[in-house]
Ligand SMILES: Nc1ncnc2c1ncn2[C@@H]1O[C@H](COP(=O)(O)OP(=O)(O)O)[C@@H](O)[C@H]1O
């Protein structure tokens with residue numbers, strides 16, 4: 001009897017056990033929030049998906065509008081106080097960082113998996129079963145993926161061009177796309193030591209400099225770096241070959257307060273003579289320093305801080321290019337490019353280390369002067385991107401970046417996967433057969449996972465203005481006949497053998513997508529409540545000042561009650577004797 005009353009009381013009573021600065025959602029609500037938000041985000045991404053997907057225009061708070069085809073750039077603009085949005089943002093950031101492609105597929109697949117989860121929960125399948133079922137499905141999907149691998153041969157130019165073309169997609173509506181593919185192929189072939197043998201190569205060593213003007217086909221690759229700097233003195237030559245380069249982190253203005261390393265004396269000037277004496281000393285001083293640098297073989301100085309104008313001119317008179325206020329990031333990259341550290345102390349100039357470039361050159365491009373540092377076997381590469389308008393150049397940067405990264409990874413993996421939805425159809429088909437090994441609820445979960453994967457080609461077809469209700473059954477029929485490379489080609493809007501047509505996907509990209517989306521979906525399924533500190537200040541205040549002592553005591557009582565440790569608490573709390 002007492003047990004019964006207790007149960008009813010618990011049902012009706014909703015004790016406030018959280019701190020006042022915290023709000024919470026229970027199981028049903030949190031699932032609705034997570035599923036609804038993922039669905040809303042997927043809806044935004046959906047229209048962008050596939051070669052004929054559309055781009056989004058984003059207007060950042062203080063910058064020029066950008067036009068993007070990247071999922072991560074769009075997800076970044078969503079509200080970030082909602083945990084599920086942050087999780088999705090993490091997902092696309094990881095995908096972009098590791099692969100440079102596949103962000104939209106990742107978002108959509110997560111959304112499809114959660115949509116199926118919602119339906120299964122409604123059917124009464126417990127989250128624990130869905131979670132384990134998804135894990136079984138993921139492992140099997142990865143096995144099927146391995147069975148569909150196509151060997152990649154770096155010497156086979158067709159394969160290389162095809163994977164680059166597939167990643168570039170057909171979104172870019174200019175005509176001479178071939179020249180960009182050729183540029184990526186050339187970049188790969190000319191830098192094999194850097195990409196495949198160097199241990200410390202990272203993708204951020206590929207830089208992009210966008211200069212409006214000319215056409216996108218005039219974009220080129222520079223072995224080395226480009227710094228946005230004007231010639232500091234017109235007497236300097238445009239080009240210096242075999243240039244000695246000094247990197248400096250500290251200011252080269254020794255007479256500013258606090259910079260006493262080279263000139264530690266305090267000077268108080270109170271007469272004309274002293275002023276003359278001082279300026280003579282200063283001129284001699286800077287002259288000597290410039291001569292010392294010249295003796296050491298310095299042709300160029302990149303200084304992160306300010307350089308005294310006198311010194312810039314002295315240097316120029318000796319043919320030394322002294323560039324001030326070079327950005328921290330540029331100095332870091334120059335350090336890697338030249339293999340020397342930037343000097344941060346002038347106390348010992350006797351053994352300064354110089355970097356060496358094949359040549360340095362000032363060039364005027366569309367009215368802007370730039371300084372090129374060229375090295376034949378360079379550790380840093382720079383794409384100089386040209387184009388009529390900035391959004392076009394942004395898009396080209398995304399395309400170069402994505403296709404080069406997938407191509408590098410493909411050469412390393414020596415593997416490719418069939419694109420155009422062929423792999424997804426095969427995985428879906430084989431998973432449905434695999435599901436039949438389970439005479440229980442897992443069969444339903446694995447089948448739903450398979451349907452979620454099949455949704456991907458259905459959306460590529462839809463975005464190409466073709467009819468998924470006709471084409472998906474055709475694809476299913478082909479795959480059940482063992483034609484595992486049958487997929488969709490958006491150029492002809494029909495079912496084709498994608499391998500024959502050279503439509504591929506990156507091996508690492510697809511594998512990563514299956515892993516991280518399945519893991520994220522499983523993580524979300526396992527969440528049954530959301531506890532959020534919405535007011536950090538109040539939260540900290542309550543913690544510090546113990547304002548909620550009363551509420552804590554209350555919590556303690558409830559906790560004990562829930563643990564059924566003290567029967568007397570029952571009457572005490574709820575007066576239901
Ligand atoms: N010619 C093509 N026809 C049909 N699908 C293609 C073609 N080329 C690439 N795809 C497919 O487009 C999908 C990638 O689309 P994309 O918009 O780049 O999304 P993501 O951001 O996920 O890379 C892949 O599944 C790929 O197989």
Ligand SMILES: [Mg+2]
Pocket residue numbers: 101102103167
């Ligand atoms: Mg892509």
